[in-house]
Amino acid sequence: MSKTDEDLVFETGLDASPDKVWRALTIPEYLERWLDRPESVQVDQVAANAPHSVTYRWTERGSGDAEPEESFVTFELTPRDDGGTWFRLTHRPAALPSAANSNEAQTAMFMRAA
Template sequence: MTILRNATTKSMEDKAAPDDLHFESVLEAPPAKVWRALTIPDYVAAWLRPAENGIDAAHSPRRDSSEPELVDCRLLAAEAQQMLRYAWSEKMQERILDSVVTFELAPHGEGSTLLRITQGSFVLRPVAANLNQPTMLLKAA
């Protein structure tokens, strides 16, 4: 079951901003297995479309316009089988949404994992008008 809420624990409330998004889910897998799904590139590619793979919206099935065209992430911090933190950048139409995404894992019962995902520190910025990419010129008639 996935839950969206502002702050789930006192420790999260201390460091959470009012606009942060928090998702929690109990997964029927041990933390080691969930950690592999979050860290092995082939497994990550199954649920996240990394920009470094050169995949873009033009080569994917039609999606809702609110979905990101590209996701680019840079690792900021990691604690094995406990926490991953990324600088996250999503290109959405003519804007880029920068944020910080944190994945926290904790044992939950026998063989299960509590996965907490927090996304915050949002900055919305426009896409540069000149991307310094080659342009096509049309021949004047």
């Protein structure tokens, strides 16, 4: 996945080792406690490169008849010299909305009266 202007990126250093952070991100019962996600969000792992990165698809159910919103959250872990972990979280929308009046080329659709 390539970086977009819509990405939300958070980076920080953690005192825990990469192995410990990896377990927190990939063992379901640890992940549930660590993320504290809303009940309206379903999380499914879609890619992993142990113990360096893991990507989850987040699907948030819309209220009423609203379509669910999908996004991808990638966690990247880099060992630090002091035994800790450099932690990078990237939250990326699955599809970027486009304006209804955009000038992008679109396939014309015509309706014919019966």
